[in-house]
Amino acid sequence: MNLRFLATRLGMLVVTVLVSSLAIYGAMFLTPGDPATLLVGGSRDPDPAVLAGIRQEYHLDDPFIQGYWQWLSGCLHGDFGQSLVYRDSVADLIGARAGDTLALVGYASVLVLTVGTAIGTLAALRGGRTETLTTALTAGAMAVPTFVMSVLLIWLFAVQLPWFPVYGSGEGLTGTLSNLTLPAFALAMTWIGYVAQVTRTAVRAETRSEHVETARSRGVPEWTVIRRHVLHNASAPVFAVSGVGIAGLIATAAVAEQAFGTGGLGALMIEAASKQDMAVVQAVSLIFVVVFVVINTTVDLVSAALDPRAAQKGAR
Template sequence: MIWRFIARRTAMLVVTVLVASIVIYGALFIAPGDPATLLVGGGKPPSPRVIEEIHRQYHLDDPFVQSYWRWLTGMLHGDAGQSLSYRDSVTHLITDRMGNTLFLVAYAALLIILPGVALGTLAALRGGLGENLITVVTTTLMAVPTFVISVLLIWWLSVRWGWFPAYGSGVGFAGRIEHLTLPALALAASWLAYVAQVTQAAVRAELASEHVETARSRGIPERFVLRKHVLRNAAGPIFSVSGVAVAGLIAGASIVEQAFGVNGIGALLIQSAAKQDLAVVQTLALITVVVFVAVNTLVDVVTAALDHRVSLEAGA
């Protein structure tokens, strides 16, 4: 049963990525503007002959189907084409910046999952003033946009107190920790609040469930009830929302990297979009979709394996 579920989810993943690739390439294919102008320097208008030669060299005038197929087969072979503005291969541009983004996302994921699950569990178990305080804080964090949190963190922890640098990616592990702490906090804030609230709701639901009441009535120690019946059964939704949060970090990294001057693929996406560098934008957009869908597929499979109350047929 589980293998059929995995096979169906994998097939859906492939179809989703294929459709997304067509949409992404098609949208940028018909976008206004001429990418060939990126290769023409100087203030004078480019000559038609130069533009025509650039179009021929980079296949900018090819029909959509032919151009899309060349791009897709190249992507499958690890060749994402050439960047017109950076005069470099797209693959090299991305791999050169991928490490900073992965480090930032992993750092933010830790700041989301560990405090988020701890705060949500504490709020559900303690109740009272502590629960109200955690609810107010998490609700506020969810309401504040990421770029506003970025500005506040720069002003407070960098400019005012000087605890962390506000710009750059750092060198080495210690340097990255120092430079990426503020970006990771800004990236994680709203998702941490979301994970905390979902954890609180899941734990509270389990505390009120019939099997927990039955276990308590039988005299089972409270710590065993919490570990065996409450936290274990609440692990499914907690893992699910944590996976969605990690996938969402990839999409939100662009704003944070641009705000803090992190040399990652998110900042590269914004800069390339501003320059109409279609090869870079298409590749990064497709990578974002693939990672997001793949993470969500993995979360669905693991959630179904953790929580046997989830119907595999319904989930498919």
């Protein structure tokens, strides 16, 4: 892999995280009024001693850069502060909810990778009506927002066909899979459509390439041609869009979590925002940004390893 490309991507990761963290911290100061009053729920007559304690804890009286550095340093050491609403450590709140989000996003990621690539590959290899039908269905899936898909799945598979529960994250492996099936599909459906479309295009292009025709003319078995030449060479764009899709799942997980009551980090952030618990909102927002950027950077690096031409273009 091109070392210049690697250094560029890692540098962009650090810069993106720093700029995002600065924006997340600074958002509190852009809110009209005293940030300390905001942190106690906007009370009209807050206790001055409470306000003073909040200003000291959140370094609101410090110069902006100094306060930002204190907050960021604490985050880097796993100290996200205390929640004024939940009366608990923000790190403990995140730890209690992170497992639900990881399970949901992991389940949805498996669906995106397996279902999306399978549909796209089948459409490209079969062609004809199969390709037309799958293209129409995946295009429709791409157009439906997550919250609309959640309502449709609840109506169909919980009301009309009571096959799956629609609230909570379940207990044990069987219970978790059962409870997370509908939210995972609701979350993944849009990206299943994207991955299927990209897979179909990439596989279709490879089946018409010169080296594939040469392999066939030499009598190489069709399945070997598809596995070694078609699917292998089509893997780079498919992996790239799949990686972006997985990062997108993290960004939209809160919608599915709220719709199905799974109680993950996205739901925690929405609850905290409605109660003006800024310490929780800032911490969860920063975690989402870091995970999103890390996944995108990893996708860029792996895509460059699969297709060195991408690294050469990115390093210019």
